[in-house]
Amino acid sequence: MKVATTSFSLLPSILSNKKARLIVITGKGGVGKTSLSLACVKFLSSRGRKVLYNSFDQPANTNLISQTNTDHFDLDVESSAQEYIGKKIGSTTVASWIMKTPFFKSLFNMLPGLAQMILLGNIINMLESDEDLTIVLDSPSSGHALTMLESPENFKEMFRTGLIVEDIDRMQNFLFRDEKMLLMTASLPSQMATVEALELGIELKKRGVPKVHKILNDSLTVCSEILNSPRSEYPEFLKTKLSLEEDLIKNLEKDQWPLMPHFSLNSQDLVIEAMTNFLSTHSRDSA
Amino acid sequence: MSDLAYKNIEIFCGTGGVGKTTLATSRAYELGRKGVRVLLITIDPAKRLKQVLGLKDEKQGEVQKILASHFDAREEFSFDALLMSPRATLSRIASQSEDGADLDNPIVNILTKPYGGMNEIMAIIEVQYQINTGLYDCIVLDTPPGKHFIDFLQSSKKIVQFFDKSFVEIFKFLGKRITKKGEKPKKSLLSIIVSSGVKKLLSYLEKVTGKDFVEDFIDAVSGLYRNREAFLTALKFQEDLKKPSFSNWFLVTSVEQGKSSEAMGLKNEALKFMHKDSYLLINKSLSPYLGQWTPKADDTGLIKLCNSMKARENAIKEVAKEGYKSVLFFPEVLGATPISHVLELADNWK
Numbered sequence: 001m002k003v004a005t006t007s008f009s010l011l012p013s014i015l016s017n018k019k020a021r022l023i024v025i026t027g028k029g030g031v032g033k034t035s036l037s038l039a040c041v042k043f044l045s046s047r048g049r050k051v052l053y054n055s056f057d058q059p060a061n062t063n064l065i066s067q068t069n070t071d072h073f074d075l076d077v078e079s080s081a082q083e084y085i086g087k088k089i090g091s092t093t094v095a096s097w098i099m100k101t102p103f104f105k106s107l108f109n110m111l112p113g114l115a116q117m118i119l120l121g122n123i124i125n126m127l128e129s130d131e132d133l134t135i136v137l138d139s140p141s142s143g144h145a146l147t148m149l150e151s152p153e154n155f156k157e158m159f160r161t162g163l164i165v166e167d168i169d170r171m172q173n174f175l176f177r178d179e180k181m182l183l184m185t186a187s188l189p190s191q192m193a194t195v196e197a198l199e200l201g202i203e204l205k206k207r208g209v210p211k212v213h214k215i216l217n218d219s220l221t222v223c224s225e226i227l228n229s230p231r232s233e234y235p236e237f238l239k240t241k242l243s244l245e246e247d248l249i250k251n252l253e254k255d256q257w258p259l260m261p262h263f264s265l266n267s268q269d270l271v272i273e274a275m276t277n278f279l280s281t282h283s284r285d286s287a
Numbered sequence: 288m289s290d291l292a293y294k295n296i297e298i299f300c301g302t303g304g305v306g307k308t309t310l311a312t313s314r315a316y317e318l319g320r321k322g323v324r325v326l327l328i329t330i331d332p333a334k335r336l337k338q339v340l341g342l343k344d345e346k347q348g349e350v351q352k353i354l355a356s357h358f359d360a361r362e363e364f365s366f367d368a369l370l371m372s373p374r375a376t377l378s379r380i381a382s383q384s385e386d387g388a389d390l391d392n393p394i395v396n397i398l399t400k401p402y403g404g405m406n407e408i409m410a411i412i413e414v415q416y417q418i419n420t421g422l423y424d425c426i427v428l429d430t431p432p433g434k435h436f437i438d439f440l441q442s443s444k445k446i447v448q449f450f451d452k453s454f455v456e457i458f459k460f461l462g463k464r465i466t467k468k469g470e471k472p473k474k475s476l477l478s479i480i481v482s483s484g485v486k487k488l489l490s491y492l493e494k495v496t497g498k499d500f501v502e503d504f505i506d507a508v509s510g511l512y513r514n515r516e517a518f519l520t521a522l523k524f525q526e527d528l529k530k531p532s533f534s535n536w537f538l539v540t541s542v543e544q545g546k547s548s549e550a551m552g553l554k555n556e557a558l559k560f561m562h563k564d565s566y567l568l569i570n571k572s573l574s575p576y577l578g579q580w581t582p583k584a585d586d587t588g589l590i591k592l593c594n595s596m597k598a599r600e601n602a603i604k605e606v607a608k609e610g611y612k613s614v615l616f617f618p619e620v621l622g623a624t625p626i627s628h629v630l631e632l633a634d635n636w637k
Contacts, residue, residue: 028335029303029432030543058434088495098491106448112438113404141303141432143332146402154397162497188304192625195338203402225588233586237576240621247623264595266602 008222011258012283014213015040016047020182021127022174023136026145027186028196032217034061035268036186036260037138038070039275044134045071046280051134054123056148057116058140067269077108077115080122088163113151120148121167124174142185142200149175150207176208184213187257189220189245194252216257221245223262291566291615291636293318293425294535295418296528299568300557301539302549303432306570306632308335309625310539310617311429313632316358319366320633324424326350326417327368330410330439331431332402334370339625342368347401348375350417358626369417373399373409379416380517389510394503407431407439408446412517415524433553440560443525450515529562536565538611540603542572542619547602554609567611571619574600 015023025037037053044051053065053072065072078099086095098104108115127133139145152175156168175181185200187193194216201212220226220242231239249257263274299311308329315327329336337344340353347370355364377399381390398405417426430436493501511518527533538557540550550567573596582589607614617635620628 029305030541030546031304085491085495089491094491106445109445110408110449111398111404112407113398116404140435143334143402143406143431144435146332147404150400150402151404154400154403157397158394158503159496159500161499162493162495164496191623192309192335192338193304196335223592225592228588229586233583233589235576235580237573237580237619237621244621244623264592266595266598 007255007258008278008282009284010255011215011260012043012279014182014184014258015044015279016283017179017182019179021134022123022181023134024139024145024181024183025137025186026139026142026183026200027215028188028193029141031186031188031193032260033141033186034064034138035272035275036184036215036217037136038064038068038272039279041070041072041136042068042272042276043279043283044136046276047283049134050130050132051136053136053138055138056140057112057119058138064268064272068272075119075122077119081108081115081118084118084121113147113154116148117151117155117168117171120151120175121171124171127180128174142196146200146203146207149204149209153207172208176210179210181209182213183209183211184215186215186217188218189216189248191248194248214257215260216249216252217260218262219245219249219259220262221249222259223264225262225264291535291613293323294533295425296414296534297425297427297537298430298528298534298561299428299537299539300430300436300553301432301568302546302553304543305539305541305546305550306617306628307331307432307539308339308429309628310537310568310570310632311427312336312339313629314537314636315366315368315427316355316629317633317636318425318427319353319364320355320360320362322364324422325366325427326423326425327353327366327427327429328371328410328414328417329369329429330371330406330413331429331435332406335625336368336429337370339629340368342370346370348372358630360630367423369413371406371410371413372401373403373405374401376409376413376416380412380514383517384514386513389513392503392507392510394500394507395510407435408442410439411442411446411521411524415520418524419520433549436553437556440525440557443521446518446521450512450519525560528560531562531564534562536561537568538565539568539570540606541570542574542599542603547606550603550606551609563610564612567607567609567614568617569603569607569614570617572600572603572616573619574616575618 023040025033025040027033041051041053051071053070054075057077060072060074082095082099085098086092089095123135123137127135140148152168152171156165159165183204185197187197197214204212226234260275261278263271265271265274297314299307301307311327315325318325341357342351350367350369352365353368355362377390377395384390397403399409414426414428417423430439489501538550538554540546577593577597577600580593582593617632620631622628622631
């Protein structure tokens with residue numbers, strides 16, 4: 001089987017866009033968002049960029065982060081909110097008192113969108129105060145990623161006036177203008193995952209994301225372990241798996257779905273290393 | 288595997304991409320085929336169920352009849368399905384309220400948009416409502432992945448906190464009607480103490496968010512409070528879930544990269560909500576195919592692939608050793624469409 005190796009350079013070149021300061025990786029659950037996000041951080045930092053990984057509102061996989069030795073930071077909703085309120089009203093003491101009330105605690109619990117908006121606001125602040133920084137966001141999966149990106153608009157509609165609305169405008173400018181956010185939806189080569197990515201792309205555009213990039217992860221069609229053997233050597237199930245995948249890819253707009261190969265490795269940190277090497281090998285511009 | 292007796296509630300949970308939706312559908316299909324009155328509910332906002340069942344977005348929040356013919360089955364039977372819609376659940380609560388305008392509030396309306404973030408909380412209320420209708424022998428629940436599933440399980444606790452007594456004092460102070468018509472409001476010393484702090488708090492809030500919001504917000508919360516009984520029914524559901532006679536828990540995992548450790552993590556978190564009578568479902572198992580495969584001795588590439596596939600199967604079997612009532616294996620389905628997957632998996636429940 002022949003592989004169009006030129007298309008391998010597409011993903012590294014999308015990721016290398018220096019305008020992109022916030023790289024958001026989302027997609028259906030289980031498609032490899034965390035591995036791809038960590039590989040993306042490793043790849044960009046190997047090219048001399050200052051990059052940090054963040055797992056947003058999900059607890060970070062600390063084992064994997066330390067195994068792969070990835071630069072990262074963690075945010076906590078309550079302290080982020082406290083910091084924000086503190087800045088706005090000019091007193092950290094009052095802010096901490098407000099956040100301790102059962103009133104606010106239960107409010108945050110009932111409104112996950114509010115918590116997400118505060119985290120996102122904090123991330124954008126970090127990026128605006130350090131022009132050399134890039135952040136890779138290992139985002140919640142599809143539906144919850146929509147909640148995250150929709151939350152600024154929802155809360156703007158609710159608040160209408162006040163200091164917070166100015167801040168939300170600033171957030172939205174960062175996210176939806178000037179290509180500062182690079183949004184990628186990852187998929188596995190299955191109908192369920194690719195359909196979800198396509199639907200998600202439409203929903204994201206409705207919410208103001210100008211361009212949605214895609215990645216097809218874990219593809220057998222470009223897996224080096226099997227491409228070196230003639231197809232006649234494959235067991236039946238592998239032949240079927242491969243042809244199902246080929247049929248699926250045929251129906252996708254190929255140039256828009258850069259592929260990441262399947263790696264026959266048994267631990268996630270090794271897969272991330274292999275992904276990073278793959279990106280570096282196929283990157284067109286030198287480090 | 289032998290026929291597995293159904294319970295009132297069957298919960299499919301697990302990390303992302305392991306096949307919860309497809310497996311839950313195959314279960315509903317198989318029970319429906321046996322004549323059990325089944326409702327399949329998805330509370331994942333990603334709504335893959337829509338794709339599997341060929342449903343339309345507009346039908347979100349409405350119970351729909353799924354005919355076996357959708358799956359090209361020869362037998363005639365059906366089961367019901369519901370794509371969770373927070374807005375639809377809220378509308379029903381409002382329609383049963385003595386003052387329908389209670390919940391017609393800009394804030395409540397925004398939050399109950401499909402991606403407003405209220406999905407997990409409204410879901411627990413919806414499920415309890417569907418149980419109460421008495422129309423079903425069994426409700427099969429397809430849940431959101433990972434952390435959001437835990438959010439769902441914690442919903443009733445959040446609801447209770449939200450309607451917490453001390454919190455309510457705020458609104459009493461503001462002169463809002465939080466009691467039902469005819470009910471006498473109680474006054475307490477506590478309310479006066481809390482209120483003096485609340486006034487300050489609201490004035491700070493106003494500075495940051497604007498005055499209109501504070502007014503809408505107070506209206507929203509007092510409206511919700513007057514309808515709290517509709518929300519607090521969810522508590523019963525949480526209690527019932529803990530009873531082995533009431534629910535079957537299916538923790539779904541799959542034979543893919545890194546899934547075994549994720550499954551362990553989720554189980555540990557979900558443990559405090561579930562009972563010990565739970566099942567582990569191992570999906571996308573390649574074991575049936577791998578047993579017969581021996582690559583040529585000099586084919587290093589295929590040997591590497593084969594060994595890595597076998598190693599994954601073994602890693603997941605380690606998870607299976609951890610005290611489940613039973614472990615069920617579902618082989619990887621080599622079919623293109625979700626329908627072909629459902630049909631083949633359904634056979635495995637027999």
